[in-house]
Amino acid sequence: MADQKRTRQPNGASSIYFGKDGKWHGRVTVGVRDDGKPDRRHVERKTKAEVTKAVRELEKARDSGRVRKTGKAWSLGAWLEHWVENIAKKYVSENSYDGYEVDVRVHLVPGLGAHRLDRLEPEHLETFYAKMQASGSSAGTTHHVHRTVRVALGEAVRRGHITTNVAEIARAPRLEEEDIEPYSIEEVQSLLLEASKLRNSARWVVALALGLRQGEALGLKWEDVYLDAGYVRTRKNRLRPKYEHGCADPCGRKAGYCPERRQVRREFKSTKSRAGRRTIGLPEPVVKLLRKHHEEQARERQEAGELWEGKGYVFASPTGEPLIPNTDYHRWKQLLADAGVRDGRLHDARHTAGTVLLLLGVPDVVVDAIMGWEPGGAARMRARYMHVTGPMLKKVADQVGEALWGPPDPN
DNA sequence: CGCCATATACTACACGTTGA
DNA sequence: TCAACGTGTAGTATATGGCG
Numbered sequence: 001m002a003d004q005k006r007t008r009q010p011n012g013a014s015s016i017y018f019g020k021d022g023k024w025h026g027r028v029t030v031g032v033r034d035d036g037k038p039d040r041r042h043v044e045r046k047t048k049a050e051v052t053k054a055v056r057e058l059e060k061a062r063d064s065g066r067v068r069k070t071g072k073a074w075s076l077g078a079w080l081e082h083w084v085e086n087i088a089k090k091y092v093s094e095n096s097y098d099g100y101e102v103d104v105r106v107h108l109v110p111g112l113g114a115h116r117l118d119r120l121e122p123e124h125l126e127t128f129y130a131k132m133q134a135s136g137s138s139a140g141t142t143h144h145v146h147r148t149v150r151v152a153l154g155e156a157v158r159r160g161h162i163t164t165n166v167a168e169i170a171r172a173p174r175l176e177e178e179d180i181e182p183y184s185i186e187e188v189q190s191l192l193l194e195a196s197k198l199r200n201s202a203r204w205v206v207a208l209a210l211g212l213r214q215g216e217a218l219g220l221k222w223e224d225v226y227l228d229a230g231y232v233r234t235r236k237n238r239l240r241p242k243y244e245h246g247c248a249d250p251c252g253r254k255a256g257y258c259p260e261r262r263q264v265r266r267e268f269k270s271t272k273s274r275a276g277r278r279t280i281g282l283p284e285p286v287v288k289l290l291r292k293h294h295e296e297q298a299r300e301r302q303e304a305g306e307l308w309e310g311k312g313y314v315f316a317s318p319t320g321e322p323l324i325p326n327t328d329y330h331r332w333k334q335l336l337a338d339a340g341v342r343d344g345r346l347h348d349a350r351h352t353a354g355t356v357l358l359l360l361g362v363p364d365v366v367v368d369a370i371m372g373w374e375p376g377g378a379a380r381m382r383a384r385y386m387h388v389t390g391p392m393l394k395k396v397a398d399q400v401g402e403a404l405w406g407p408p409d410p411n
Numbered sequence: 412c413g414c415c416a417t418a419t420a421c422t423a424c425a426c427g428t429t430g431a
Numbered sequence: 432t433c434a435a436c437g438t439g440t441a442g443t444a445t446a447t448g449g450c451g
Contacts, residue, residue, distance in 0.1 A: 099419085102440060141442060147417065213444090215421060237421080243437080256437040257428060327435060329423070345423065345443095 016051055024048050026055035076120055077113025079161065080104045083152045103148035107132065112149075118162050125149065125170035146172035183208075183352045187341045194339035200323075202293035203315045204335060208352055210280050214238070218323045219268040221312040227291060230282045236268040240325050267311075267322050290314075 015027045025044050044051070084104045089097050111128050112120070125146070132142045150167035157165050183191070188208055195204035206212050210232070212220070218238035225232045246260030255261060282290070293314070300318055301308045309320035316322060332346040 098440085106440075140444095144442080150416095151418085213421070214423095240421095241437080254428075254437070324436060325422080326424095326437075330435080333424095 016048065016055060018048070024051035026051045028055055075113060076115040076117050077109045079117050079156055080108055080113070080149070080152050083155055087155055088151070099144065100148050100151070103145045104152075107145045108149055117156060120153075120162075120166050122166045122170035125167055129170075129172060143172050146170070183341065183344065187339075188352055190339045190341055191335060194335055198331070198335070200293070200315050202289050203323075203328075204332075205286060205289055209286055210282075211352075212280075214325055214328060214346055218313075218315060218325060218328060220314040222294070222314055223312055225290060225314060227282075227287055227294075230287055231279050232282060233279050238268050238322055238325060239265050241265060241267075 017025055024047060025042065027042055081104060084097070084100050088100050111131070112124060115124060129142050129146060132145065133139065146167065150165065153162065153165045153167045156162050191208065192205060195201045198204070203217060206217050206220075212234065215237035216234045219236035220232065220234070221236065224235050241256075241263060242265040243256045243258070243261040243263060245255050245258045246262040247258055297316065301320065304319050307319045311320055311322065313320065313322045329346060333343070336343055
């Protein structure tokens with residue numbers, strides 16, 4: 001090297017110099033750029049003192065890992081869209097992605113998208129949450145949006161686009177637990193009566209008596225049902241079908257209506273947690289009913305002949321295919337109407353089971369096991385139902401068994 | 412151990428499409 | 432014409448891990 005006598009700072013150290021332009025300049029290496037070259041920042045001030053100060057600040061920011069990345073300043077909207085499509089989509093589950101995507105597109109981008117990412121304040125978020133609720137969103141939805149933006153901003157921090165996650169500071173609305181209004185014994189009776197007229201009527205008894213979720217009921221296979229021992233195990237969950245085009249040329253329809261459509265989602269998946277894979281004791285009348293149902297299905301199988309898909313679903317279409325959740329949902333609504341019972345969500349039938357079991361005088365621990373409540377969380381969940389049953393007399397409880405399952409079998 | 416936030420899984424509803 | 436099914440999206444429940 002020719003220029004040996006010139007003094008220079010060691011590699012990686014900051015330098016301050018007076019430039020030919022008559023200004024003071026500072027250079028600080030804060031890290032490594034994406035392409036591997038040193039990320040060397042430049043500051044320019046009129047006096048040496050000012051430049052020194054700016055350099056010190058940069059160094060301090062670097063040492064505490066708080067240097068923002070260079071490049072265009074992200075808008076919140078642009079970041080969210082980038083995050084959800086290019087980052088989140090890759091590493092979160094499909095369900096989570098779906099939720100994030102809706103929050104971003106429906107709520108966050110229209111509501112806050114124009115903010116600069118690095119100038120977003122917690123107050124912006126809080127004001128937005130208030131606005132969401134004022135325009136009819138529930139606390140739960142608002143909370144969901146909050147969680148989404150929190151995760152997205154967390155990723156922005158991790159990647160150095162911003163230094164603090166304002167969503168961690170912002171307060172989200174509190175979630176209030178709502179009391180669940182279970183169906184009364186009379187209503188349940190009426191429903192069961194009406195359900196008994198339907199194909200797959202056992203499906204509704206299962207919902208009302210065992211508290212199975214829709215996905216669990218529709219995912220149930222005979223291999224999970226132990227009629228002799230008197231229990232079932234929930235090990236699978238029916239998934240909503242999803243399709244993609246199978247045709248060479250676009251057929252102009254939505255994928256699900258394409259004549260060559262291909263199923264792109266599994267029919268069911270294994271239940272996520274051990275608590276979800278629970279074992280549920282079958283009251284004797286349910287065992288009987290399931291046996292009857294099994295026979296009916298065997299008949300259908302005969303009729304279907306070659307067409308029968310031997311997949312082993314407890315509740316299946318006339319050709320042995322698993323039921324479609326959406327259709328199942330409509331059946332439920334129809335059932336309510338036919339039974340002359342107040343409208344309610346399918347999911348609420350699940351809460352009826354807890355009430356019924358408590359009314360039956362089943363010990364708490366057994367109820368907890370059947371309802372799939374975790375030890376610990378169970379007491380709280382049970383409390384949500386107890387107010388309904390608390391005032392009721394023990395005598396009523398005795399009658400309930402008969403009302404639901406009929407008089408005790410003389411055998 | 413109880414509580415909480417977070418991540419994820421699941422459900423509900425509305426509206427659109429199809430084919431018998 | 433209608434029941435069944437597909438799909439977009441809002442809403443809700445729960446598993447999990449950390450923390451005081």
